[in-house]
Amino acid sequence: MMGDQIKFTLGIMATGLKDSIKGIGKVITLDRDLKNEASSTETVPSGEPMSTLARRRAEKHGTREVKQPSEPKVMHRILLCCAWNGGLFLLSIILFYGVVLPTLQFLTNLIFGGSSVQSDIWWWLSPILSWTFNALWILPLFVLSKIVNSLWFQDIADAAYRKSRGRPQLLPSLSKIIADVLFSLLLQALFLIQGMLASLLPIGGLGHIVYLLHISLLYSLYAFEYKWFNMGWEVQKRLSYIETNWPYFVGFGLPLALFTAISSSHIIK
Secondary structure (H helix, E strand, O other), X not given: OHHHHHHHHHHHHHHHHHHHHHHHHHHHOXXXXXXXXXXXXXXXXXXXXXXXXXXXXXXXXXXXXXXXXOOOOHHHHHHXXXXXXXXXXXXXXXXXXXXXXHHHHHHHHHHHOOOHHHHHHHHHHHHHHHHHHHHHHHHHHHHHHHHHHHHHHHHHHHHHHXXXXXXXXXXXXXXXXXXXXXXXXXXXXXXXXXXXXXXXXXXXXXXXXXXXXXXXXXXXHHXXXXXXXXXXXXXXXXXXXXXXXXXXXHHHHHHHHHHHOOOOOOOOO
């Protein structure tokens, strides 16, 4: 009985993992699918009779008006997100920890000649510089990137939602939308902190596994909350759905969780 339950859970996780990988291909071809769908709906069948008013309009303008799509291209938004997060956000972290800190360490070593004084100074100077950098640059940039990414990812989610389900159903009022977004951000921050604390479990390997499960669920929430937002689901309903179907969402978020596990920076994650 227990073996069947484990097998069933692993099967659902595998389904989530498969959907996550398949979703990458669907996003790549989404622009083409939307364009084909728009052109097919704008084309009038040749055998369909035209009304007198429509015929007069066609004769007046000489050609039928074709509505040009105004939505931003999905791949364009994805490239913008990659350029913002990888080009500015990640590059600043790499430059600080890969260039600035080693240069300052070299200068202190040059000044104090590698003595014990240099080791003591660098022992307290390095964390102060890191905390200052994170507080004055990384955290403000992180908040800004969350806002920018939310706007750009929402465009991508809206296009995908219109392709699969139709017109989005937003929450009824602006105040409810703002409260929903703020509560969602707070929930994500608390969930990330919980995962970080779980990684400190003293049992070998268990802490890392629990942390990986937390991050997988968090990444799934990142991905699916745009869809659920368009469906008009409030935060409580989203959480209840994730709790009920957690094996699927663990599998769905696992590829990105494994990829980001390479880095020790929780800001990157």
